Amino acid sequence: MAHRRLRLTRRRLALAAFALALAAPLKAAAFGEGGAFNPRLLITGTREPSPRRKTAPGRWSLEVVHRTSAPARLVPTQVRADAVELLAEPFAVWAGSQAPESLTAREITGLRRFIALGGVLLVDELEPSEGSFIKGAKEQLARVLPDGSPIVIGEDNVVFRAFYLLRKATGRVQKDAKLEAIIRGGVAQVIFSPNDLLGALARDAGGAHPFEPTPGGESQREQAIRLAVNIAMYVLCSNYKDDQVHAPFLMRRRGSESP
């Protein structure tokens, strides 16, 4: 048997990407990283992302790398809605705890082009008890996509079986077991999470979780991480798990689950 020399493994590439990102975070990704999952935080108006949740995208990527074969950017970036960089990758996370500022014309144009090219936008409510961000985001997105209105998606949607078999959506809190989405061409392009998904993922500098999931605690956090992984796989594979070849397996497993 031939001696196997140094191989390019996924983890080595992830580490290389991590190092590269630290060294030159604004440069283009290395080979194999160009198509890596990157949960970029979307910036609109003058508001900065929640400081305590800035670590959530990195954690999200790390979970994706640990749990799946997918590559992910361990040091995700931020992107402005009116910047041309928004069109560099097909995924962004728009999160907030209060109603967003009214989108500027340039931001509307940027988001409209992002969606038109096939981008996926996750809208995450960081203050589920109030829900003002999601409400405001829907109003603003109605200006971006006048012909699209959110609909409820549940466990029959591919997002709930993109990697894990999930019965409900969750996050830092358990406000709503379902998600909402704006479906275009049969594909969910804007997903609304009302449960503060980033809050469940966030960690502080010491590695501790700054937010305690309620009411389910760590079990709920695990479910939130699984949902985040599913969203990542949905972004990377689209509706792959809707393929007919998967149907009998998934039906069997769904059937074996306890209600």
Add this chain to the structure above:
Amino acid sequence: MTESWAFSGDLGGAFIVVAFCLGGASLVLLLAELFGRRKESAAGLLVGASGVLALGLLMLAVLRPVRVFERSNNVGARLLVLADASRSIDLPADGGTGSRRAVANRALASLRDHFASVRVAQFAFGRGEPVPLEGNDVLRQPMPGSDLSAALEAVARGTDELPQALVIVSDGRLERPSDGAVEAMLRAALGRLSVPIHTVSLATEEPRDASVRSVRLAGSVVAHQPARLEVEVACTGGLVCRDLDIAATELHLGEPSVVRASGVVHMVDGRGTVSLEVTLDRAGRRILEVAIMAPEGDSIPENNRRFVTVDVARDRVRLLHVAGRPTYDVRSLRTWLKSDASVDVVAFFILRTRTDDVGASQDDLALIPFPVDELFTKHLQSFDAVVLQDFDAEPYGLSIHLRRLAAYVRQGGGLIMVGGPNGFVAGNYAQTPLADVLPVSLRGIPEDQAVDLATFAPTLTRAGRRAPVLEPMTNLVGERWPDMPGTNVVGDAREGATVLLEHPRRRTASGAPMPVLALGEYGSGRTIALTVDGSHLLQFSAFASESGGRPHGAFWDAMLGWLMRDPRFEPAVVELPRGCIAGVPTTLQLRALFAEDGAEADVTIERMGSGEKLKQVHVRFAAGDAPASVDVGSLAQGGYTATVRLDRQGSSAPSRHDFACEVGGDEWADPRPDGARLEAIAKATGGVAVSYDGIAKLPLPRATRVVSERRVEAWLPPWSWTALAALAMGGHWFLRRRVGLA
């Protein structure tokens, strides 16, 4: 010089008849008058005689008779001989000695002797206008078809002197006039030409033979769907046939033939039919060989097999998409494939490796096992193409199937290898059977140098700028490509491959620019190597947004189209205007698309099965749209592939045309001579039907007299006749007065 006379030198026949009628009537009136008045016999006789004389001279004065001096000769009648030059006359002659062609040539010589006194012109006919046989020419090479009606139409509508008779030399196996409608079809062909058609039959005996009479496809053939081949088999000449084994085999280039169906034909009274179910997996032009196992004593083994060209349509492209890990590149390609209604994609993405810690039980996962063995054994042939995207062959058990995958390509399957950290050398494909069907070499590349992390923008090669397959994309974005985040490292393009995109800086070991996008053709299949994993940037990037993300679809649509031999992306079209007859020089016609005037091309002819390269020809296209003709020489019976590369070797993607050469084709399928049809032709036109040894019985058409000099002299001057007539009329009047008549 001959001498004769005529009643008149200037009056037409009608006037002469009128003159004689009037003269006769006058004579009758005169005799009636004489007998009515009962004159004495002597006087009456005298009056009558003078009257007759006066009448005769009056008529001569009116007609003025002349002497005619002529110089003339007899010219033989024009007779056309139409000799059947189709492939059927290469069948054995009576008694199995020699061919019917030899008999035909002897018959032509006999006809020249027999009709030595007439003007004979001999023609050979096949399909279309007959071809003249000059002097003592004989029938040498077979012509396609045997359409006598077309030959007769050409004769009847020709501007040459019309013939007085026609002689057909044939074995009676004619396309037209067809059996049962001989008279009507002859009438339609000849139009106003009404001449006897004599026939000379070249054979009368049925050869002892078993043959595949016909092969018909019931309906159109669609890839992956069963189609029915209706095959008719017959035995003639007393050959005893019972059950005959039959097989339908698909031919491939450089690969063994594959038996698609087999069966037994049950023969009853020398005839039998069988319906074979064949399923062809590859769309495009395919060559099927249908062959029977003939019993001993078969005198014509060549017609035991027929080659059928089948244009296999594609309902949908059935494509297997295998990706080593989910990325935006995988997402983009999948999204495009799923959006194309003409593509039926079966996808398997590796979502979890053995080292991934999913933190959940199997039942909590929506993951299914990757059925690599099942896919690449049982189901592989059901796919039109396979896409291996950033996929490592080793950990997922694909390595043991690479030989099968390479054979799949050679048998007509398509393969696309898309780059990534697990592609090409990094994916353990070097030194495997699959590497032999990739358009780029993977030799001599260390594993630790299998990828190049440097960002670059691929550049179009000269071939890439001209290739129809990149035209849809260049129409959108020109020659620009977005920056690619690194590439797999590959070697030189393999022989016969076409490089469309290359690395602007990186060189192979030979010093050539490293290929980034290369196309290749191996056996009957095609492969594409794309060494980057950034084609998604054609769909989603600031670059792509300038054209609405359409470059990605344009690029992959063309790639898949080329892989599936979509004519839109073929740089050249190959045709065989006269088909291919085994043993007869064959001519190909090339039409170059998207090539400027004066373009050149290399044409390679290879034998299917063995892959033996038989001929390589270099041709130059003329200005304009005129096709280039390529003489490929005489080919033996079998299937062939003509591969055309425009410009010079490797400069364009190859265009391929599969074709078959048969010895006899349809015309040997039924080797029996058809004397009855020849007799019907002769009978319908008033001709005579004879066999090749009865040419002496053919009637000779009458010769034509041609006057070369003619001189007319009056016997007497006109006034002399008038004076004599006046004197005679005066004498007659005097005698009538003397005997008391008015």
